Every structure is written in C-alpha cells, then in structure tokens.
Amino acid sequence: MSDQIISVSEAKTILAHQNFHAKTACKALPEAVGRVLAENVCAQVDVPAFDQSSMDGYAFAYNEWKPRDPLVVIREVPAGMADRIAIGQGQAARIFTGAPLPEGADTVVMQERAEVIGGQLHINQADIKRGDHVRIRGAEINAGEVALAHGTPLSAAAVGFLAGVGCDRVTVYEPPVVALIITGDELKQPGETLSHGQVYEASSSMLRAALAQMGITDVSVQYTADTFEATAEALAIALQVSDVVLLTGGVSVGEYDFVVRAAKHCGITQLFHRVKQRPGKPLFAGRKNNKPVFGLPGNPSSVLTCFYQYVWPVLRRLTGHNDLLTVLQVPLAAAYKKNNQLTHFLKGLYRDGYVAILPAQESYRMRTFAVANCFVVLDETERHYEANEKVDIHLLPHYG
Numbered sequence: 131m132s133d134q135i136i137s138v139s140e141a142k143t144i145l146a147h148q149n150f151h152a153k154t155a156c157k158a159l160p161e162a163v164g165r166v167l168a169e170n171v172c173a174q175v176d177v178p179a180f181d182q183s184s185m186d187g188y189a190f191a192y193n194e195w196k197p198r199d200p201l202v203v204i205r206e207v208p209a210g211m212a213d214r215i216a217i218g219q220g221q222a223a224r225i226f227t228g229a230p231l232p233e234g235a236d237t238v239v240m241q242e243r244a245e246v247i248g249g250q251l252h253i254n255q256a257d258i259k260r261g262d263h264v265r266i267r268g269a270e271i272n273a274g275e276v277a278l279a280h281g282t283p284l285s286a287a288a289v290g291f292l293a294g295v296g297c298d299r300v301t302v303y304e305p306p307v308v309a310l311i312i313t314g315d316e317l318k319q320p321g322e323t324l325s326h327g328q329v330y331e332a333s334s335s336m337l338r339a340a341l342a343q344m345g346i347t348d349v350s351v352q353y354t355a356d357t358f359e360a361t362a363e364a365l366a367i368a369l370q371v372s373d374v375v376l377l378t379g380g381v382s383v384g385e386y387d388f389v390v391r392a393a394k395h396c397g398i399t400q401l402f403h404r405v406k407q408r409p410g411k412p413l414f415a416g417r418k419n420n421k422p423v424f425g426l427p428g429n430p431s432s433v434l435t436c437f438y439q440y441v442w443p444v445l446r447r448l449t450g451h452n453d454l455l456t457v458l459q460v461p462l463a464a465a466y467k468k469n470n471q472l473t474h475f476l477k478g479l480y481r482d483g484y485v486a487i488l489p490a491q492e493s494y495r496m497r498t499f500a501v502a503n504c505f506v507v508l509d510e511t512e513r514h515y516e517a518n519e520k521v522d523i524h525l526l527p528h529y530g
C-alpha cells in the first residue's frame with residue numbers, strides 16, 4: 131500500500147485492521163494451560179451434581195428437629211456412596227465431606243458441635259440454621275451453562291474449573307510458527323572469534339527469547355547474505371514453513387538492503403515502509419495472503435522496539451489475546467529535550483512512581499535496554515519536557 135512514511139498511529143491502525151490467520155487446536159485440558167479458549171466451554175453436569183455435605187458431621191431434616199430431642203443415627207454416608215438413602219422423622223445420618231445428602235435431610239451439623247451417646251445424636255449448636263453446611267446441586271453452575279467463554283486465557287485455576295465441570299479437551303488458539311531471517315554479511319555467532327569488521331549476531335537470540343516469553347517456541351532461523359537472491363530465497367522458504375515471518379536488517383535504503391525488493395519479488399503486499407519514529411524508522415510491514423511479514427530495522431535496539439510495538443500486538447491477537455502493552459501516565463524524573471518530529475520510544479526505568487529516561491538511547495546500544503522495564507513514548511511534537519511532567523509509558527510485557 132503506502133510508499134510514504136506514515137505516523138506511528140497510522141501504522142498501528144493498519145496492522146490492527148488486518149485479518150491475519152489465527153490457528154486453533156484441540157488439546158487435552160492440562161496441556162492447554164497458558165493458551166486462550168477459541169470456543170465457549172459449557173458445563174457437562176450440574177456442579178455440585180447432587181446436594182452434598184461440606185463438613186464431616188451429621189445430616190438431618192431441620193424442620194423436623196426439636197432442639198431438645200436427640201436424633202437416632204441410622205447410617206453412615208461416605209463420599210462417593212452410590213446408594214440413595216433416605217432418613218425419616220427423628221433420624222440423622224453420619225455423613226462426611228463431599229458425600230451426598232440423604233433424601234429428607236437438608237442440614238448438616240459439624241461433628242465438633244454434636245455428640246453421639248448410645249446411638250443418639252445431641253446437637254450442641256443453638257444458632258444452627260436450615261441448610262448449614264450443605265452445597266446445593268447446581269450452586270456453582272448448571273449443565274449446559276457457559277463455564278468459560280471464548281477468549282478466556284487458561285490459568286491453572288481455569289483448568290481446574292473446567293475439569294470440575296466435566297471437560298477433558300478444549301479448543302484453544304495455537305501459537306504461530308515463526309520464521310526468522312537474519313540478514314547481514316558482517317554477522318558472526320557468539321562463541322566464535324570475530325575478525326575485523328564483524329559483529330556478534332544478537333537479534334536471533336533476542337527475538338527467540340521474546341517469542342519464548344509469549345509461548346511461541348516453534349521458531350526457525352535462516353542467516354542470509356546481503357544479496358537479493360539470498361534474501362528472496364530465504365523469504366520464499368520462510369513463507370512456506372511458517373505463519374509469521376520476521377526479517378532483521380537490510381530494510382533501509384543502502385545498496386545492500388534487499389528486504390523490500392525481495393518481499394515484492396515473493397508476492398508480499400506492502401502495508402507500509404518507514405514510520406515517523408525513532409528507533410526503527412525504516413520498519414517494513416507486509417502480508418502474503420493471511421501471513422504477516424515484518425522487516426525489522428537491523429540495529430538490535432530497533433529490532434526489539436519494533437517487535438514490542440508492532441509485532442507483539444499482532445502475535446498476541448494470533449494467540450487469542452485481546453491486549454496491548456500496558457500504558458500508564460507517570461511523571462518524568464528529569465527534564466528532557468526532544469529535538470525532532472518523530473515519535474520516540476525511549477528506554478525507561480519506572481519505579482517509585484517516576485520514570486527515568488535511561489542514558490545511551492542510540493539504536494546500536496542494548497546496554498540500558500537490558501535493564502529497562504518500559505518505553506517512554508513521546509509523540510511527534512518537538513518540545514521540551516519538564517521534570518514531573520506526565521508522559522505515557524508502555525510497560526514491557528513481563529513488567530505489565
């Protein structure tokens with residue numbers, strides 16, 4: 131679409147309107163933890179499925195009981211007893227936590243508040259009320275009712291709740307398969323020895339880490355030379371084997387920047403190229419059918435900033451989440467001069483109610499990003515910010 135440089139909000143709106151394909155899968159319940167429901171799950175039974183005791187004690191019929199008259203204990207009802215039994219007037223049943231209430235009974239007295247002498251139950255609780263210590267059938271949920279709705283993230287508690295309503299499998303959003311293409315002739319893997327002009331390749335480890343933190347672990351990596359052919363070939367492979375493609379580097383305007391041309395060659399529709407922001411101005415976004423493709427500007431800090439600002443929301447949507455980075459308005463710890471007309475995503479440290487803009491913001495540097503917990507987001511306006519002036523911050527996901 132756009133060949134023009136666009137604003138941050140335009141770029142985000144364009145991405146928010148894309149109908150990228152989200153995958154779903156049917157999973158055994160315990161394996162679904164951390165995923166998001168892609169269906170409404172209904173209770174298969176009433177919970178509780180029968181009136182049951184919530185205490186170890188004695189079950190009796192409240193209205194038939196005269197406080198001074200003892201009751202005759204006729205039977206014992208353990209949890210799981212399948213026999214349906216009934217008690218009559220003047221009778222009680224020994225009962226245990228979770229056991230079905232006998233027919234005719236509606237109240238349980240805890241054993242600590244009663245005494246059995248010669249088979250006769252004496253209740254020593256003046257304030258006992260009808261229905262005490264009884265869990266009524268269906269009090270939690272009725273069969274057929276929606277237990278958890280589409281879009282609910284499955285915590286351990288949610289898994290427990292669904293198991294309790296009889297559910298054993300659920301349809302959840304499936305994390306996308308991601309292909310990384312790392313461009314750059316100068317790159318060398320950490321652990322190897324650098325020659326003059328080479329740099330350690332940081333972005334594949336960094337992106338894999340960021341993806342793993344969002345539950346995306348099916349990630350392939352291709353390292354490509356700075357040629358059109360190598361980039362186009364890697365892109366064609368990536369489009370075949372993955373749901374989302376992330377390229378790093380090669381997206382600027384130099385003679386060795388082939389990402390945009392390779393994307394066109396592979397039939398990728400450009401959504402935008404270049405955003406009025408720092409870092410990450412040369413950011414590229416496109417789509418091939420329903421698959422998103424991002425060309426992240428090569429400086430590692432630009433890669434990660436663009437990842438959190440643009441890729442992260444798309445991946446969250448694909449995994450069924452409906453959220454953005456948490457935004458807060460907080461006072462600046464110190465004054466700041468912003469001297470251009472780009473949106474700035476500055477590495478910040480938010481603590482004790484204030485945010486400090488960290489030093490070393492240049493996009494080749496990761497040292498202070500490594501200890502940042504948020505972005506300070508300053509809009510395009512060129513101006514001076516005072517200390518204590520409130521600014522927007524975006525919390526990094528694991529601090530949100």
Ligand SMILES: Nc1nc2c(c(=O)[nH]1)N[C@H]1C(S)=C(S)[C@@H](COP(=O)(O)OP(=O)(O)OC[C@H]3O[C@@H](n4cnc5c(N)ncnc54)[C@H](O)[C@@H]3O)O[C@H]1N2
Nearest residue numbers: 314330331332333379380381382387411427428429430432
């Ligand atoms: N004439 C212009 N030059 C540049 C512009 C511009 O508008 N006009 N934009 C600058 C900006 S902003 C950025 S950001 C970079 C982005 O360029 P590329 O996406 O083409 O990135 P590269 O040139 O490939 O790499 C940039 C820089 O980052 C290092 N790098 C790349 N990949 C990795 C990696 N995986 N691990 C570690 N370091 C990496 C690379 O060695 C370069 O130093 O363009 C500016 N130039």
Ligand code: MOO
Nearest residue numbers: 409410411432493
């Ligand atoms: O993405 Mo660049 O950071 O603006 O150097």
